[in-house]
Amino acid sequence: MDKGILRIIDANLNRILEGLRVCEEITRFVVLDKNLTSRFKNLRHDVAGLSGKWKIKDTQLLDSRDSLKDIGKPSIKEELKRRNCQDIFFANIQRAKESARVLEEFSKLENKRISAGFKDIRYRLYQIEKDSDSKIRNIRGN
Secondary structure (H helix, E strand, O other): OOHHHHHHHHHHHHHHHHHHHHHHHHHHHOOOOHHHHHHHHHHHHHHHHHHOOOOOOHHHHHHHOOHHHOOOOOOOHHHHOOOOHHHHHHHHHHHHHHHHHHHHHHHOOOOHHHHHHHHHHHHHHHHHHHHHHHHHHOOOOO
């Protein structure tokens, strides 16, 4: 597989897992919602499981990574603006949804079932975002 495509997959797998973990931590330690925390954790594990079904090896992804020369590495000003947990949560769930879409598209190159799995994850993210919305917006003391 093309090194550029491997880099896209690697970056987006990392991004979705990181975004889900941030959301999971907020629902666990700030919102104190066992159900939402469990749902984020399950999504994170489902992403890892789904990516393990690809013929792409972790070593291929790691070998394709070139973080030092990544032209998208510098942060834009918007990414640096976080006023509270709500901002952090919504930025990270958005990041996870976007990455799910990228993974859905690029997995079509290899396996339609994996693509359908990422589509399912993306729609589950839409639902968990909706289910989390009022609890996240009601966080006090941020």
